[in-house]
Amino acid sequence: MKKSITFFGGAMALLIIASVSAAAQVAVRGETVHTMNGAPIRDGVVLIRDGKIERVGPASQVQIPAGYRTLTAKVVTPGLIDAHTVVGLAGYLNSPGDQDQLETSSPIQPELRAVDGYNAREALVEYVRKFGITTIHTGHGPGALISGQTMIVKTRDAATDAVVITPTAMLAATLGSAGLGSAGRPPGTRSKAVAMLRTELLRAQEYQAKWDAAPADKKPDRNLRSEILGRVIKGELPLLVTVHKANDILTALRVAKEFNIRIVLDGAADSFLVADQIKAAGVPVIVHATMARAGGDTQNLSMETAGKLQKAGIPVALQSGYESYVPKTRIVLFEAGVAAANGLSMEEALSAITIGAARILGIANRVGSLEAGKDGDVALFDGDPFEYTTHVTGVIIDGHVVSEEKK
Amino acid sequence: MRPILLLLLTLMCATGTLAQERPHAFLGAEIIPVSGPPIPNGVLVVHRGKITAVGPAASTQIPPDAERINASGKIIMPGLVDTHSHIGGGSGADASAPLQPEVRLMDSFDARDTSIKRARAGGITTVNVMPGSGHLLSGQTLYLKLRNGATVDDLFIRNSRGEIAGGIKMANGTNSIRPGGGAFPGTRAKSAALARDMFVRAQAYRDKVARAAGDKEKLPPRDLAMEALVEVLEGRRTVQFHTHRQDDILTVLRLSKEFGFRVVLQHVSEGWKVAEEIAKAGAPCSIINVDAPGGKIEAINMSHENAAILDRAGALVGFHTDDSVTDSRHFLRSAALSVRAGLSREKALYGLTMAGARMLELENSVGTLQLGKDADFILLSGDPLSVYTKVLETWIEGVKVFDRSKPEDKLYAVGGEGAGRDANLHVHEEGEQR
Structure with missing residues (x-):
């Protein structure tokens, strides 16, 4: 009995590692980034590390580190x-x-x-x-x-x-x-x-x-x-x-x-x-x-x-x-x-x-804005998010790219 | 007394309750005639309910007595044609039988229902108002102009034969199947068999009338149901056929071919799966875009790409609100969602106007801004396919029927206190069939 618990514990640990690695390091670069924490950023970057937002700022100030998968969009918003x-x-x-x-x-x-x-x-x-x-x-x-x-x-x-x-x-x-x-x-x-x-x-x-x-x-x-x-x-x-x-x-x-x-x-x-x-x-x-x-x-x-x-x-x-x-x-x-x-x-x-x-x-500590420390949830658009004809070109949840529209 | 009368007349003309004695010239707008490319600085002249001139400012004559209306910065396009709606609170067949061709929507339509005001606020000028889809045949539909009117008669359209224009509503698939529901079908094959049997009887009735050659002794007794069906067989009344699943769509095409009736496919949710077959049969498609699939089994494969795929295959594509399934005030949005999913802008605007006119056989009088056609048009604040654009005015036969700058009209455009009062809204309850 004890053995099997250990076994499952081990499997769980492996699973968690797998899911963290699936949430690879991601960078999102947007012509306009609506952080919802201050004014929108022109040519902004959102860095996501291990499922959480690492850094947000103008591309001139935020370098995208090597090994980050980079997604680009016209407009970026929080998930x-x-x-x-x-x-x-x-x-x-x-x-x-x-x-x-x-x-x-x-x-x-x-x-x-x-x-x-x-x-x-x-x-x-x-x-x-x-x-x-x-x-x-x-x-x-x-x-x-x-x-x-x-x-x-x-x-x-x-x-x-x-x-x-x-x-x-x-x-x-x-x-x-x-x-x-x-x-x-x-x-x-x-x-x-x-x-x-x-x-x-x-x-x-x-x-x-x-x-x-x-x-x-x-x-x-x-x-x-x-x-x-x-x-x-x-x-x-x-x-x-x-x-x-x-x-x-x-x-x-x-x-x-x-x-x-x-x-x-x-x-x-x-x-x-x-x-x-x-x-x-x-x-x-x-x-x-x-x-x-x-x-x-x-x-x-x-x-x-x-x-x-x-x-x-x-x-x-x-x-x-x-x-x-x-x-x-x-x-x-x-x-x-x-x-x-x-x-x-x-x-x-x-x-x-x-x-x-x-x-x-009551979840503003986790989601709702693009700020360091919050969950890596991001939505990407090819135009004004509210326009009827705009497409959602990408969705990221907890650092996982869950959908991506190939153009 | 006389000055008061004069004043009243002046007021009536000014507020547009009368079709103009003087021509009205709209200047400076971008005109989307639908019959051709947009005209950046266009002129539209309307007089006595008809379009008397349309074209670029540089080459379009404005009659000297015309009242000039500055429309610069605005967009003018034809009034929208909604090919399937349930505004006006009308009803159709009752629960007594699955096929009731004798039932007319006109006998229950309420021209004072607030849903009509909302449709005008959405820029809809011509509409096919139908009974529901809970029957294989639920009755005769009405093609209406949403004129200012107190009775249904005020809204009638006379077709080229002088008849009150309208179609007939049929349905297949799950809505009209009621296992254990008496005369109602329990399966799809039974549904088709009942429809075929009805048309076979109608053919016999038609032949009997023809053989009688006007001889009263030989004429069969008048039969209201058969009379309506003979109109269908003779191509005088189009079947507006509710159908979702790809196999049900093919059944409609099969029936239409067997009995030679004109048909418009309504909803056509899985049309994208049989687009080639639809195009080959030449069946027009009146589609609906809802925000998510599902809500009923037949609608789980709905796709916003439907219009683009059907169009690519060569089918005629128009749109409908199915109000209140979608709101008449968001009819432009319906087409925009198809553009989002790959339909061209031109085809989307055509689908909202001329395609619908063709489906209702009204293409000679409505659907485009062309010389001699009815002066049915809308003034927009911007791009017809933008969420930020407002319908500012709706005109039917030269009469303004909606003006967003008036508070009482704006109320029906956006809602607010009293906007939904006494409305017969037909919100779909669970289990209700549409």
Whole structure:
């Protein structure tokens, strides 16, 4: 037994060496390098060593060492971040066998982990990766009062556990029409939904207090559901609240204040109507897909919303969101492009899918900008990244060149 | 009273609710006529709903009484033709049978639906509005001009035979297959057999009518379904055929050949796999670009290269929104995605305009900026294929139907409070067939 453990340990070590060597030393030289850490650099170089960014600067100051594989591009950006999707839990076949983003058996299921439903080899993961999207915040989707946990993961083709950044990133909740139960199941009204949510948070508060007060040898029985909600109560884990109508957004802010918990607003079609309140509450917004369809709770959605929130000083990120039919996912790069044409500046739109998104997701120490010490995640373009006709000519994740377009 | 009336009339002319009594001359724009190369400093003159002159500033006469409109810095191109849309909240066949040729979309189309305003904001001037694809034949489609109008009648197009222009919607593949769904097919072969049986009966009906030679005694009783199908057999009504998988596309070509009907292939997702066969059959392809493959089994092999491959093979390629599958306001973007994947700019712009006009047999009146054609055009802020470009104005038959500088029009261009109110948006729910 001991022998076999040693054997596996040895094999693991070999594998790690293999993967580090696969992430060879890479240099990226771009006519324009959007570092998202200061002004863009004209004729810039990004050096990546052992999967991490080693140096970033103008070509005149940064020598490319011998033995580095060099890629060139017109425009270089950090690897892109989709701040909210269900890709990986939702598959492209859209058949019951590949739709794991929503469990409808009960309205409140915080114990559902995203990592247990994520398929790193799903075709849609590969598809979005080719558009320069290197990090996704994915997991349980909208559609239940508390649908489950979300996770943050790199899109590199590898076993899930090897590419996860944050296994439990947020807890997904839905207020408004989409959070109501179907076929007569609770919650049947908005008020009932909020009463159920508050009751759940109260229980979690009690559980957490009991747990904290108990001596180490007398801890109460573990309860997966209360445990995760307890992390919300402690302010460790944000509640990701998918909500669209102005009154429902205010409800979310009210509950957050009552329990002193962190929330992130998601979708938020009416957010521009209550921007003052959102700003005052210090809550960030992951805005709905810019090209999303309007209707029902989202009847007021606008291509200009991200721009308006940005102007109001609210932290914003963009997302591909959830699609139930064709297309099965949107591409956050395209959504940012349309936002850049409708109120966001080029750098602001880029921020909403890089450093701005990383900050809201709490992963800015790892990704989101081209800075020494951060992960070697880079996207290469042959023109303005937002133009319809521009191509993504290369994608690098953790120093691995995962796609390269031969011209 | 009289001065007020005069003032009103002046206002109406100024805001463009009437086709101009005076010619309008648009000066200084780059004109993309689609019928020829772009004209850098062009002049477009429209009068009483028609194009009366188009050409370079240096050689184009401007009528002395023309109202001159400075369009410098802008781009003018023909109004866009969307060959497959579901705007207007219309419906088609019900669940009672898989083939319902007697059902007309015109009997349910709502000319006041806000989806029409969004389509105008996207630069769409002519559109083929269809019932869904959950049937082998879901009804008669309508070719419409998106004029300012309160009723569907205001939007009709009369074809060269004086008939209300429209096609008929058919589908094959998974959408119309409903195992255990009564009269609905459970397999692809059954789908084709039901369609063939329908056309064989229509041939018999047509022959009976012909043999009667107008003799009321010998004429068969009127049959609304058969009458529509005879129009199809006689080439007066084109089949707009929803089809995705390569083998389903070949089935459409086989049916079209057997019964001699005119057909436009709609969606054609795997057209790139059978491009040579499509080109050889001379079947036009109305394609859609969505942002990712999948969402349904038949769409997993969708590729943005579809248009380029079909074009290279020699097929006629146009585009559609399938609104609300894609948004009418992003119709230009659809073609741009094909350019990204290898289609030429010229073919992309042709696909958005003249190719669509040909698919709807309206090529003599719309699709290009040419003398004598309808004054259907759009003013753009820049390159039609750029994300940053805005549709500034949409004109149909010499009347401005969209003006981005007006707040109420801009609302439908970008969205915002009230933009989606009372809209019949047909957001696809899970399991819904389109």
